Amino acid sequence: MMELNVTAPPAGSPPPGKEQQAAGVGILLQISMLVLSFVLGHVLRRKKFYYLPEASGSLLIGLIVGVLANISNTETSIRTWFNFHEEFFFLFLLPPIIFQSGFSLAPKPFFSNFGAIVTFAILGTFIASIVTGILVYLGGLTFLMYRLPLVECLMFGALISATDPVTVLSIFQELGTDMNLYALVFGESVLNDAMAISLYRTMSSVRSHASSGQNFFMIIVRFLETFVGSLSSGVGVGFTSALLFKYAGLDIDNLQNLECCLFVLFPYFSYMLAEGLGLSGIVSILFTGIVMKHYTFSNLSENSQRFATAFFHLISSLAETFVFIYMGFDIAMEQHSWSHVGFIFFSILFIGVARAANVFGCAYLVNLVRPAHRQIPSKYQKALWYSGLRGAMAFALALQSIHDLPEGHGQTIFTATTAIVVLTVLLIGGSTGTMLEALEVVGDDYDGPIGESYEGNNGYVAPSYEEGTSSGSRLKMKLKEFHESTTSFTALDKNYLTPFFTSQNDDEEDFGEPTQDKRRGGFRGHG
Amino acid sequence: MMELNVTAPPAGSPPPGKEQQAAGVGILLQISMLVLSFVLGHVLRRKKFYYLPEASGSLLIGLIVGVLANISNTETSIRTWFNFHEEFFFLFLLPPIIFQSGFSLAPKPFFSNFGAIVTFAILGTFIASIVTGILVYLGGLTFLMYRLPLVECLMFGALISATDPVTVLSIFQELGTDMNLYALVFGESVLNDAMAISLYRTMSSVRSHASSGQNFFMIIVRFLETFVGSLSSGVGVGFTSALLFKYAGLDIDNLQNLECCLFVLFPYFSYMLAEGLGLSGIVSILFTGIVMKHYTFSNLSENSQRFATAFFHLISSLAETFVFIYMGFDIAMEQHSWSHVGFIFFSILFIGVARAANVFGCAYLVNLVRPAHRQIPSKYQKALWYSGLRGAMAFALALQSIHDLPEGHGQTIFTATTAIVVLTVLLIGGSTGTMLEALEVVGDDYDGPIGESYEGNNGYVAPSYEEGTSSGSRLKMKLKEFHESTTSFTALDKNYLTPFFTSQNDDEEDFGEPTQDKRRGGFRGHG
DSSP states (O other): OOSTTTTSOTTTOHHHHHHHHHHHHHHHHHHHHHHHHHHHHHHHHHTTOTTSOHHHHHHHHHHHHHHHHHHHOOOHHHHHHHSOOHHHIIIIIHHHHHHHHHHTOOHHHHHHTHHHHHIIIIIIHHHHHHHHHHHHHHHHHTTSSOOOOHHHHHHHHHHHTOBOOHHHHHHHHHHOBOHHHHHHHHHHHHHHHHHHHHHHHHHHHHHHTGGGOOOHHHHHHHHHHHHHHHHHHHHHHHHHHHHHHHHSOOOSGGGHHHHHHHHHHHHHHHHHHHHHTTSOHHHHHHHHHHHHHHTGGGGSOHHHHHHHHHHHHHHHHHHHHHHHHHHHHHHHHSOOOGGGHHHHHHHHHHHHHHHHHHHHHHHHHHHHHSOGGGOOOHHHHHHHHHTOOBOHHHHHHHHHHHHHSOTTHHHHHHHHHHHHHHHIIIIIHHHHHHHHHHTTOBOTTOOOHHHHHHHTTTTSOOOOOSTTOTTOOHHHHHHHHHHHHHHHHHHHIIIIIHHHHSOGGGHHHHHSSOOHHHHHHHHHOOO | OOSTTTTSOTTTOHHHHHHHHHHHHHHHHHHHHHHHHHHHHHHHHHTTOTTSOHHHHHHHHHHHHHHHHHHHOOOHHHHHHHSOOHHHIIIIIHHHHHHHHHHTOOHHHHHHTHHHHHIIIIIIHHHHHHHHHHHHHHHHHTTSSOOOOHHHHHHHHHHHTOBOOHHHHHHHHHHOBOHHHHHHHHHHHHHHHHHHHHHHHHHHHHHHTGGGOOOHHHHHHHHHHHHHHHHHHHHHHHHHHHHHHHHSOOOSGGGHHHHHHHHHHHHHHHHHHHHHTTSOHHHHHHHHHHHHHHTGGGGSOHHHHHHHHHHHHHHHHHHHHHHHHHHHHHHHHSOOOGGGHHHHHHHHHHHHHHHHHHHHHHHHHHHHHSOGGGOOOHHHHHHHHHTOOBOHHHHHHHHHHHHHSOTTHHHHHHHHHHHHHHHIIIIIHHHHHHHHHHTTOBOTTOOOHHHHHHHTTTTSOOOOOSTTOTTOOHHHHHHHHHHHHHHHHHHHIIIIIHHHHSOGGGHHHHHSSOOHHHHHHHHHOOO
């Protein structure tokens, strides 16, 4: 429809012909902006100019083009073609980004910090959401800011607690930092997306059923339903793919295309399966990514492994860059309710407080359990606190909230979220390099006490509890049980899961001393 | 919009929630069908069952699921989600297929048969379109079939003259055949898409301006405008990309992702540039593919070359399989005007006649010029005639014609085209193996007289006109001039274009004796 009719001159049939040509021009502009972003990002990285990371650059490009389009105020058709449908966003842009997050997790540092990451991501995000929500609600009560109902405050708290790994991690990679700090920041920001989205949806469904008088217990059940259901379906699809590739015998040279086609289809299958079941596709595809990288990946032929890594990296880079451009553009184009500048200002203050509660609180708990030589040092905690950029997921959920919330509340939340996204991306993104240097956690071969102790660890948490048992409180015992259970997960993985789901000959290689190449592969990550 | 709201139970907001879940289920079904198609195609190929090629299998799967969906007659929401928008087809499915056609052209046999291929594709498709159109018009006049105006007959002739390379070529690859026959079939079916679409659009614009009384001369001008304009823009973008990658210095190891991102964006840029200019994106992207493979590709780093080849192969395989599934599904779902079975029957007869006029006529002209040892033998002509499958492009144009033509004429053309596509894909696709064996052109190391003479030829048409000058008519002289101009094009390419657009060290390798690997790469083609 948009394609073949374009030659028909305006005289013949003006509306369709013009609209189609506008579509072409619109997409052309988008591609040009993508190319420009990539080139700009490359040049800035070359010049070691860390004050404008790639994501900020993309955002600014979108912003500038949006402002220009707004000023020139041409045909509305181009504008409508730029404001692409949210459907496109959720169907084509978000899945590859989230999948790549899971897929590019470096297994060794991730699993050796598993307990801490889960604590930060699950408990910490929960704390941050509640704290933000309550503070915003109290701010409304005390006339500091625009007043929202409590449930909507909690929805805002949930969506704004989803941090974005892209920008900070690309700088971490450039400057080099400790592997464990990297794993903490990365793991936390990846998993907290899943947590934030589950919380948001739970709150959203609580809101729409407020009249039927549900109790707190039901809310918890519903949250667990969404989260555990999505997690299980994602993990299930991942394991299925592992078994398929283990036994299908596709790792012959001339079947590479078939192998890759199937491999590429599984994540999307997982996403849509969860959606079809009424669960969260995002959470599902994230865990499919983790499982597929950990098990399925080693069943592929070597060529396909190389291809799959590059493929998902490519697709997610394109999607990510596009999302940042789009955010910039959208901010310039949309009608925002700027009347509530106070709301934005205090929100930023509150999310800083909430993130502090998350990071320092959880770090305290983690340190209670960890032996002395594996404590998370204060400067790591500060770096983690500072790395709380908000990005695509917060934006997507805020976009969603426009439809979910009536009376312009969604619009207020959306405006505040986009403002927070832009400010954090530009300010935090631009100053991360300076921050890392100030905290003295920079350096490619940084050999802090933690980094050292991990090297001989083979990726597993050594069950060395000799130190630190002196102050044994009840809480501590509980936490230790949890810690042990994560330790036993890694043992389960090593002894049962990996042999069952992968070809046997890859076992040793997968978990032995990481080779230079492996580590690099893991660290490549985003951007 | 389709993602996050799914948990909201039907009680809260029934229409959106249900629709979104249906969308998930619909896409899930589509992915399952894709996976099934790939697996089925693989199993059949393993079993060497050539009567049901992959494309036919996909078509049948779509057909069966469509019939089942029709019988079960569930919620219309699933149905509407299956009938995806044409926009999706033209924006996301067609471009990669067409680009891959150009990109996977094996340069050596393509350029050594350049004159013949261009003759078949440009002149031959023109002949076939006109012959089909006039026969259908005459059939209407004599009450043999449904009567259409002449211009619409010519539009139908144009769209039905676009042959599809996928199925036949995959069988060619399986069974092995002479390189030159392969190049002829492939080159012809790739280029005639461009020709068919230009002809269709020219006729379409003639139709909408019938009242303003245009003469034949203007039609030719408009056709040349579309064709040459699109070709130039495609070639221009291709050359730009070649220069960019030659001088940007991106072929360093850790810039692979950037390199691939940019490389992947260029084809789409070309497509949208042409659309924005009011030209044909399909024609443009095809030539961008040819140019990028021939020049830009050798400027990439080795890793990116391997990745780009696999990437475009993957994307086009997915798109192609999806198109065949969709065609099958659509045929089962759409309301067809089956009242005109006669139209379908005679159309098939006529396109057979038209293709005979195309192939045997053009082969006669080509043979007039070629020296005795390079004549296209009669059995090659028959194989070429038989390989006239209709596929995605004919379907796409027919879909377009529903909008272009009033009073159900478009609907009639669409029904006839889908029927022709299904019949040719199933019948011709299933019998190509038998046909190739009957014509005795099968065998991986087939060493016919032509195959032999080419080996020592270095990919260039040797200007050896000693034989055949005896019957020198004027026509022959003209044809020879054309032949010489294509020869001089290969010289131009060797002496100027390749050194200018590619890094110098690749020259020799590119045009020297083809290595085993190169040939295999060329033959891999479609999937």
